[in-house]
Amino acid sequence: MENRKVKILLVDDNKTNLELMKILIEDEGYIVVTAFNASDCMRKLKRDQFDLVITDFLMPAGKNGIELTEEIKKKYPQLEIMIMTAYGDVENAVKAVKLGAFDFIQRPIDNEILLFKIKKALEKKILTSELEKMKKIFRDDIENQYKIIGNSFLIRSIIEKLKVISAADSTVMITGESGVGKELFARMIHNLSSRRHHHFVAINAGAIPQNLLESELFGYKKGAFTGAYADKKGLFEEGDRGTVFLDEIGELDPAFQVKLLRVIQEGEIRPVGANKSIKVDVRIVAATNRNLKKAVETKEFREDLYYRLNVIPLEIPPLRERKEDIPLLANYFLAKYSERYKKNIQNISDSAMSALIKHSWKGNVRELENVIERGVILNHTPILEFSSLPPELTKKMNQEEKIILTYKQEKEKFDREYITKLLEYTKGNMKKAAETADKHRTDLYDMIKKYQIDVDAFRD
Known part of the structure; x- marks a missing residue:
């Protein structure tokens, strides 16, 4: 958001x-529009779009700051509000903050x-706004559910290549380390x-016992x-006119490799126990984290099947090659x-993001997803903190960065950690917290506001 475009x-x-x-x-550099009372404010909000409202708390005519905050938040929940208040009105300003105002500033006003x-x-x-955009992805249709996230040159190049690949109907071989998201790229091709209007059938060849592969994939x-009490369609038939994704293709035994080669060459399958074959129209996208060329050389994988798939x-x-x-x-x-765990976590702290970027990510995107899920569950503030990351990330950062912080940074770090522990101990009871800390409750509210700590997260 550039200053010249911001309207206050x-x-x-x-x-x-x-x-x-x-x-x-x-x-x-901001654009500023003025209003003389609450009614004038609401009229102007109706006519124009604003990024921030700064309002005086006490206005003789009409609503006060609390009532105006309540009305604005009801009609424009995404709009930020700041209250100007005299020293004696701090308690009321805190009430406005609880109703959704971003912050308050005391008169006489310090310009800085x-x-x-x-x-x-x-x-x-x-x-x-960015968080809402991200959340929208999960409310969109199936194409957005499998959106590829990334803006690196490597990912942009792959996405452009996918557009060309998708237009053809040839078999595709996706290679890459475990956890890079091979199925996600296969889904995007589909x-x-x-x-795309027909089924995408994902099959993990390494997860199905070899003696069951034929009946699972071709039906029976x-x-x-024994136990075959009725006809059953196989996964290839389920995927007719669609796409079949064969993950862990390198795990197929030699006998089944021959049968798969026939499917690709002839476009037909024969269910177990059937007298004749069935035509199927599928596009095969295979994937592996193994070196199949080497497997061909050692005769573990059929050469003819390899070239048909590749x-x-x-x-x-891997994620470590596209850290951006x-x-x-x-x-x-x-x-x-x-969204899943109903947490109001809006951002990732600088120290936590630095740790994420520096990590080697042997488990790739899957490992990153697990780390963030764990962090969200353990975190108690609107910012995902460094302390919510697993030890394998935090220990490495602590060893690498022997940096002495400024006095102000160290004090802020101590204050944040102290308040978090205090609220955990008092289970979010502000009166008890203030008494334990030997601080005035208003001062404690100010610190909680400063460090954006969600008190409700500590309450039973």
Whole structure:
């Protein structure tokens, strides 16, 4: 969000205050519109789109800051609000924050603090907007459910290649380490192809016992073997006119490799116990994390089948070779699991993101997803903290970075950790927390607000 595009609505019944603040804020490059009371504010919100409302708490005519905050949040829930208040009205300003206002600022107003808080309010709006975009992915249709996340040159190149591959109907061999998301790329090939209105059937050849492969993939007739009480369609027949994804293709035994070769060459299968073959029209996309060329040389994999499957090769790079995709993927999984576990986690802290980027990710995208899911479950604040990451990431960072923080950074780190432990101990009871910490409750609220800690997360 660039400053010149940001629009702020300033509400105050004192025209002199309005003009002075308008000049100050406009000097930072923001567009400022003024309103003299709550009614004027609501009229202008109806006519135009704003990013932030800054309103005085006490206005003689009409609604006060709490009532105005409540009305704005009801009609425009994504809009950020900041309250200006006199020293004696702090308690009421805190109430407005509880109703959804971003923050409050006390009069007489410190210009630097005001501009800093405006910047922070707008940053929060951007983060909230990005989180909503991520959440929308999970409410969209099937094509979006299997969206490939990444903006690195490697991923953009693969996506362009997928568009070309999808237009053809040849077999595809996807290679890459475990956890890179080979099935996701296979699904995208299917979703972009003319077969997308028919089934995508995923088969893990390594997970099905070899003695059951034929009956599972080709089906069987009634009485073909003990327990075959009725005819059953195989997975290839289920995928007729669609796409069959064969994962772990290198695990197939030599006898079944011959039968698969026949399916590719003849376009037909023979169910176990059947007298005749059945025609099937499927596109086969195979995948492996093994070196099949080497398996061909050692006679573990048929050469003719290898070349039939490897018409269009597609290699997926490991996550460590495209680290610029990690922030996008991490935020995608953050949105996914925040929604699943009903957590209000809006962003990832700088130290946590740094640890994610530096990790080697031997388990690739699957490992990253597991780490973020674990972090969301354990985290208690609107920011996914470094401390919520598993030891294999945090220990490495602690060993690598022997950095002495500034006094202010160390103090903030201590304050955040202390408040988190305090709220855990008191189970979110603010009165007990203030007494335990020997602090005024208002001061404790200020610190909780500063560090964006969700008190409700600690309550039973």
